[in-house]
Amino acid sequence: xxxxxxxxxxxxxxxxxxxxxxxxxxxxxxxxxxxxxxxxxxxxxxxxxxxxxxxxxxxxxxxxxxxxxxxxxxxxxxxxxxxxxxxxxxxxxxxxxxxxxxxxxxxxxxxxxxxxxxxxxxxxxxxxxxxxxxxxxx
Numbered sequence: 741x742x743x744x745x746x747x748x749x750x751x752x753x754x755x756x757x758x759x760x761x762x763x764x765x766x767x768x769x770x771x772x773x774x775x776x777x778x779x780x781x782x783x784x785x786x787x788x789x790x791x792x793x794x795x796x797x798x799x800x801x802x803x804x805x806x807x808x809x810x811x812x813x814x815x816x817x818x819x820x821x822x823x824x825x826x827x828x829x830x831x832x833x834x835x836x837x838x839x840x841x842x843x844x845x846x847x848x849x850x851x852x853x854x855x856x857x858x859x860x861x862x863x864x865x866x867x868x869x870x871x872x873x874x875x876x877x878x
Contacts, residue, residue: 750841761814764854768807771861775800778868789874796867803860806853813850820844 778797785793825842832839 757814757818761811764807764811764814764857767857767861768804768811771800771803771807771864774864775804785871785875787874787878789871789878792867792871792874796864796871799860799864799867803857803864806856806860810850810853810857813847813853817844817846817850 775797778793778800821842821844824844825839828842829839
């Protein structure tokens, strides 16, 4: 019974990780697309507006890089979990017992990269809004 419950819990965590990875990929795709469109189609900026546009580009670039790093770190974690589970499974078979759950934690670099991505995306939206307002008023 306990093994079955642990398996269900493990499945729920796996699904949560899959959803988070898909969400990060969506945000990353949107950020990369926004950056490409901005660089390709942005009219020449003047005055203080050019600084807000430059800040938006920089923050979008930071979001893209940190998002890619976060997804990469998650992949590294999943590989380590799979290896640890394989070792536990082999050990449990040798000892004639049920496998114990494998516990892993997200590396600090993942948390930092994920937070940086989210903050950078929010900052880029704010910079773009200010740039658009300044452009409209000029």
